[in-house]
Amino acid sequence: MSTLNLTLLTDLYELTMMQGYFKNHNQDVVVFDAFYRNNPCDGGYSVCAGLAQVIDYIENLHFDADDINYLRSLKIFDEDFLEYLSNFKFSGDIYAVPEGSLIFPREPLVKVVAPIMEAQLIETAILNIVNHQCLIATKAARVCYAAKGDNVMEFGLRRAQGPDSGTYGARAAVIGGCNGTSNVLAGQMFHVPVLGTHAHSWIMSFPDEYTAFRKYAELYPSACILLVDTYDTLKSGIPNAIRVFTEMRDAGIPLTYYGIRMDSGDLAYLSKQVRKMLDEAGFPDAVISASNDLDEYLIESLKLQGATISSWGVGTNLITSKDNPAFGGVYKLAAIRTADGSFQPKIKLSENVEKVTNPGNKTFYRVYDKKTGKIKADLICLYDETFDESEDLKLFDPNAPWKKTRLPGGSYTLREMLIPVIKNGKTVYTSPSVMEIREICNHEKDTIWDETKRFVNPQEIYVDLSQKLYDMKTALLNEMSMDS
Amino acid sequence: MSTLNLTLLTDLYELTMMQGYFKNHNQDVVVFDAFYRNNPCDGGYSVCAGLAQVIDYIENLHFDADDINYLRSLKIFDEDFLEYLSNFKFSGDIYAVPEGSLIFPREPLVKVVAPIMEAQLIETAILNIVNHQCLIATKAARVCYAAKGDNVMEFGLRRAQGPDSGTYGARAAVIGGCNGTSNVLAGQMFHVPVLGTHAHSWIMSFPDEYTAFRKYAELYPSACILLVDTYDTLKSGIPNAIRVFTEMRDAGIPLTYYGIRMDSGDLAYLSKQVRKMLDEAGFPDAVISASNDLDEYLIESLKLQGATISSWGVGTNLITSKDNPAFGGVYKLAAIRTADGSFQPKIKLSENVEKVTNPGNKTFYRVYDKKTGKIKADLICLYDETFDESEDLKLFDPNAPWKKTRLPGGSYTLREMLIPVIKNGKTVYTSPSVMEIREICNHEKDTIWDETKRFVNPQEIYVDLSQKLYDMKTALLNEMSMDS
Incomplete structure (x- = not known):
C-alpha cells in the first residue's frame, strides 16, 4: 500500500x-470518532487492527498533478479549491487504540482532531482500512480460539476480495493469532511466516501418486507434508505417504517436520483412521493437517468429535469472514472546537437508541481487576476527565442507569486506550512489527474470560459512560427533543 | 494495480x-482451467469480470531483485532456481471469456496453456482477481435487476475488504450494471461516473439543517440531492428541503437534478409520505433516493410495497456480496501435452460427483435460439471439435445422459466463448473500456429469460458436454475406478 x-x-x-x-x-477544528456497534459473528469482543496502514495513508496523503487533473475533469470543483488541494497536507491530530488490543462496541477506535476539511477527507479510507483489518483479525482470533493452541494457517488468498484483501487480510489474520500465511507477498511486506506445500496438480503431473510423493520428499525432506486426497485418502494417499516416510527413515533422513494434509472428505472419521495407520506404521509424530472450508464452528465440532488434526489451514471463511463479511465501523462528528478552545459536543439522533452517538471530545479507559488481570469494564469519558485508582470507581450501565456497581479504590487499575499517533500532521508513534502485534494480541486475549470468548451467547464486556459524559449526552438529547 | x-x-x-x-x-506444457461450481446467492447465472486485471498482472509478471532476495531469505529455494526466476517471463497462451459475458457453472472462464512451471505460478493471482470481480459483478447484476431500470449507485468503499476490494469492486459493480460509484479512485482508474452529495456531518457542522441545505444548494444547484434524515425526515428534513427548493425556484435557479436522500427509517412508508409532500409543494420531479443496508431482496420488497424511490445507493451488501462473499472459482489441471503434440487428459476424482473435473484441452460454445436470441444451452467440448450450424445439434444432460434434445439445423447459432487473449506470452487482446463492458453485459442480460434471473429457484441454463468429451471423461473414470 x-x-x-x-x-x-x-x-x-x-x-x-x-x-x-x-x-x-469553515476552518473549524472538529472531533470525529471511528467506532463500531456490534461484534462480528455475535461475538463478545473484536481485535483492533489496521493502524499501521492508516498512518501510511496519512503520511502519503497528497494530491498529485494527475489527481488534480482528474478532479478538474469532473467539472464540479473550482480552481481555487483545486489549488488548495494541490498544496494539501494533513495538519491534525489522530489518536488510536493500538493494534492487537481487544475492543468493544461504541468505543472510539480512531479519534481525529483536525480542521473540518481535513477530518472529512480521510473518513472513507480510515473506515475502509480499519473495518477490513479489524474484521479479519477478529475472525482469526475466533478460529484460533477454536483450535486451542494448534497451528492455524491463513490459506485464503485465492478467495479474498482482490489483492489487498488477501494481503492486508493475511496481516490481520496473523495479528489475530494465525501462525502464518500462504501469501508470499504478505510474507515479504509484513515479515510474517509463509507456509505451504503442494497442490493436487503436483500429484497429477506425475505418472502416479507414489512418485509424486517421493519426488516431493527428496526436494523438501525437512518440511514434508504430503497431500493425500487426490485419488483416495485411505486406499491410496496414506499407504503411499507411509511408503515414502518409511523409505526416508530407512535411508537415515531425519523426519523433523513431516506428515499429511487432507483437503476433502469427512475429516473427523478420516483423521482418526489416518492417525491409526500412521501410528501403526511407526510414525506417531507425523502431523495431520487439514483444510477444506474450515471455520471456528467446524474446528470446534471436529475437536469435540475427537478428530486428530493438529494443524489447520483456513481459507475462504477466514479471509472473507464469510458469515459476517463487514465490520460496520462508522465515523461520526462528535464535537466542534469553539473560539475559546472548548469543544461544543455534537450528537447524531436516531430512532434506534443504539445508534445515537456519544457526543464530545472523548477518550476511554480500560478497567482491569488488579487481582485477576481481567477486564472489569471499559469507561468512555471526556478527554480531560481524570480518575484516581486509589479512590472508589462508580460504574453504571448507560442503557439502564439504575444498574450500578462500585469498585473499591486499590482493587482496579486503569489504562487509557487512545494514544496519540499523529500530532500536528507528524507521526509520533512507531508501529510494532506484525509478529509483535500478534504477541500483544495473544496477551490481550488473557484479559477476558472464556465466557466472553465462547461463540454462543458470550458474556458482554460492559462499556460504560462517565457520569459527566452521560449527563452531557442526556442534556443534549433533552434539548433536541424539545426542538422537535 | x-x-x-x-x-x-x-x-x-x-x-x-x-x-x-x-x-x-519438467517442461511439460499443460492445460489449466479456471472455473466455478455454483452461482452466488443460488442465482441462475454469473457475470464474468476481471480479465483486464489478469492481463495487467501477466504483463507485469517478473521477479525483481527485492523479490529474489526475499525468496532467498526463506532458505527453501536453491540458487539455480532463483536464477531462473530472476529471468522469468510468462511464455504461454491464455484464453478467456470476455468480461461482461454471462457465465454458468463448470465452464472454463480462463484457460492457461503453458509450461507447467508458468501455469502453476499464476494460479493464485488469477483466481484472486477473477473470483473477486465475478462475485461483485454478479451481485451488482442482481441488485440492478431488482431496481428495474432505476439508477443504482455503488456506495460501499468504506465497508469493502481493503482498498483494492473497494476499487476493483466498484469496477465490477459498474460492469454488472451500476450507474456509477462513490469511489473517486475507481472513477479515476476506470473512467466510470462518480457520484455522491453530502453526509450527516455536513448538516451537523452548521447551526441548523436549513442553513446546511441552503449552503449546499448554493454550491451545487445543478445536482442538489439533500440528505433529510439527520434529525427527523418528515418533521424537519423534508420541510427544510422544500423550503430550499422553493427559494431556488423563486430565485429562478433551474431545478435540473434535485431531490432528497434517506439513509434510515422505514423506507417504504417514508418514501410514500415524502413523495406526497414533495408533490404537494410542486416538486413532482424531485428525485427520491435511498441508502441503508440495501440489497436485491430489500429493493424488490420495497418496490412491491409501492415505495417511490427511483435512485438506490447500495453499499455494504453489494461491495462485500454480504450473503455470499466468495465466488469459489478453482483452477484445475486438465491435460498434459505429450511428445506428439496431443493432449493427454487429466482428471481430478472426488467422492462428490459434482467435484469431478472435466478433462482435456477444451473450449465451449454458447447455443442461441435463432428466433428469440436467448441461450438454449452451453456446450463444453474438446478444443478441436467442430460443429455445423446447418446440421441438427444433439444435446444431453451429462448428469442424466438419457435426457436428450435435438436442435434442428438452422434453428440455432453457436458462439465460441473462449477467445485468445495472450499468445506466446504476448497480449493479443484489447480490453474494452469499463463502460463498454457494462453495455456488453446489459445486452448479455437480454439473452436469458426472467425465469433465470429471478432470485428464488431460478431456471437453470444447461451446461452440456459434447459426446466426445463425455465419452473421454467416462473412459477415464472407468479406468481409474478399476485401479482402486
Whole structure:
C-alpha cells in the first residue's frame, strides 16, 4: 500500500463537502470518532487492527498533478479549491487504540482532531482500512480460539476480495493469532511466516501418486507434508505417504517436520483412521493437517468429535469472514472546537437508541481487576476527565442507569486506550512489527474470560459512560427533543 | 494495480512446486482451467469480470531483485532456481471469456496453456482477481435487476475488504450494471461516473439543517440531492428541503437534478409520505433516493410495497456480496501435452460427483435460439471439435445422459466463448473500456429469460458436454475406478 497513492480512495461526497467548507471559510477544528456497534459473528469482543496502514495513508496523503487533473475533469470543483488541494497536507491530530488490543462496541477506535476539511477527507479510507483489518483479525482470533493452541494457517488468498484483501487480510489474520500465511507477498511486506506445500496438480503431473510423493520428499525432506486426497485418502494417499516416510527413515533422513494434509472428505472419521495407520506404521509424530472450508464452528465440532488434526489451514471463511463479511465501523462528528478552545459536543439522533452517538471530545479507559488481570469494564469519558485508582470507581450501565456497581479504590487499575499517533500532521508513534502485534494480541486475549470468548451467547464486556459524559449526552438529547 | 508488482501475490506452494518442476526438468506444457461450481446467492447465472486485471498482472509478471532476495531469505529455494526466476517471463497462451459475458457453472472462464512451471505460478493471482470481480459483478447484476431500470449507485468503499476490494469492486459493480460509484479512485482508474452529495456531518457542522441545505444548494444547484434524515425526515428534513427548493425556484435557479436522500427509517412508508409532500409543494420531479443496508431482496420488497424511490445507493451488501462473499472459482489441471503434440487428459476424482473435473484441452460454445436470441444451452467440448450450424445439434444432460434434445439445423447459432487473449506470452487482446463492458453485459442480460434471473429457484441454463468429451471423461473414470 505504501507505494500506491490512496489520496483519491475516498467517496466523492467527502470532496464535495470539503469544497463546501472551503467556500464557506469553515476552518473549524472538529472531533470525529471511528467506532463500531456490534461484534462480528455475535461475538463478545473484536481485535483492533489496521493502524499501521492508516498512518501510511496519512503520511502519503497528497494530491498529485494527475489527481488534480482528474478532479478538474469532473467539472464540479473550482480552481481555487483545486489549488488548495494541490498544496494539501494533513495538519491534525489522530489518536488510536493500538493494534492487537481487544475492543468493544461504541468505543472510539480512531479519534481525529483536525480542521473540518481535513477530518472529512480521510473518513472513507480510515473506515475502509480499519473495518477490513479489524474484521479479519477478529475472525482469526475466533478460529484460533477454536483450535486451542494448534497451528492455524491463513490459506485464503485465492478467495479474498482482490489483492489487498488477501494481503492486508493475511496481516490481520496473523495479528489475530494465525501462525502464518500462504501469501508470499504478505510474507515479504509484513515479515510474517509463509507456509505451504503442494497442490493436487503436483500429484497429477506425475505418472502416479507414489512418485509424486517421493519426488516431493527428496526436494523438501525437512518440511514434508504430503497431500493425500487426490485419488483416495485411505486406499491410496496414506499407504503411499507411509511408503515414502518409511523409505526416508530407512535411508537415515531425519523426519523433523513431516506428515499429511487432507483437503476433502469427512475429516473427523478420516483423521482418526489416518492417525491409526500412521501410528501403526511407526510414525506417531507425523502431523495431520487439514483444510477444506474450515471455520471456528467446524474446528470446534471436529475437536469435540475427537478428530486428530493438529494443524489447520483456513481459507475462504477466514479471509472473507464469510458469515459476517463487514465490520460496520462508522465515523461520526462528535464535537466542534469553539473560539475559546472548548469543544461544543455534537450528537447524531436516531430512532434506534443504539445508534445515537456519544457526543464530545472523548477518550476511554480500560478497567482491569488488579487481582485477576481481567477486564472489569471499559469507561468512555471526556478527554480531560481524570480518575484516581486509589479512590472508589462508580460504574453504571448507560442503557439502564439504575444498574450500578462500585469498585473499591486499590482493587482496579486503569489504562487509557487512545494514544496519540499523529500530532500536528507528524507521526509520533512507531508501529510494532506484525509478529509483535500478534504477541500483544495473544496477551490481550488473557484479559477476558472464556465466557466472553465462547461463540454462543458470550458474556458482554460492559462499556460504560462517565457520569459527566452521560449527563452531557442526556442534556443534549433533552434539548433536541424539545426542538422537535 | 498496474503500478504494483503482484508477482509475489501467490501461495507459497506455487513456488515450492515450481522449484520441484524445475529440479525435475519438467517442461511439460499443460492445460489449466479456471472455473466455478455454483452461482452466488443460488442465482441462475454469473457475470464474468476481471480479465483486464489478469492481463495487467501477466504483463507485469517478473521477479525483481527485492523479490529474489526475499525468496532467498526463506532458505527453501536453491540458487539455480532463483536464477531462473530472476529471468522469468510468462511464455504461454491464455484464453478467456470476455468480461461482461454471462457465465454458468463448470465452464472454463480462463484457460492457461503453458509450461507447467508458468501455469502453476499464476494460479493464485488469477483466481484472486477473477473470483473477486465475478462475485461483485454478479451481485451488482442482481441488485440492478431488482431496481428495474432505476439508477443504482455503488456506495460501499468504506465497508469493502481493503482498498483494492473497494476499487476493483466498484469496477465490477459498474460492469454488472451500476450507474456509477462513490469511489473517486475507481472513477479515476476506470473512467466510470462518480457520484455522491453530502453526509450527516455536513448538516451537523452548521447551526441548523436549513442553513446546511441552503449552503449546499448554493454550491451545487445543478445536482442538489439533500440528505433529510439527520434529525427527523418528515418533521424537519423534508420541510427544510422544500423550503430550499422553493427559494431556488423563486430565485429562478433551474431545478435540473434535485431531490432528497434517506439513509434510515422505514423506507417504504417514508418514501410514500415524502413523495406526497414533495408533490404537494410542486416538486413532482424531485428525485427520491435511498441508502441503508440495501440489497436485491430489500429493493424488490420495497418496490412491491409501492415505495417511490427511483435512485438506490447500495453499499455494504453489494461491495462485500454480504450473503455470499466468495465466488469459489478453482483452477484445475486438465491435460498434459505429450511428445506428439496431443493432449493427454487429466482428471481430478472426488467422492462428490459434482467435484469431478472435466478433462482435456477444451473450449465451449454458447447455443442461441435463432428466433428469440436467448441461450438454449452451453456446450463444453474438446478444443478441436467442430460443429455445423446447418446440421441438427444433439444435446444431453451429462448428469442424466438419457435426457436428450435435438436442435434442428438452422434453428440455432453457436458462439465460441473462449477467445485468445495472450499468445506466446504476448497480449493479443484489447480490453474494452469499463463502460463498454457494462453495455456488453446489459445486452448479455437480454439473452436469458426472467425465469433465470429471478432470485428464488431460478431456471437453470444447461451446461452440456459434447459426446466426445463425455465419452473421454467416462473412459477415464472407468479406468481409474478399476485401479482402486
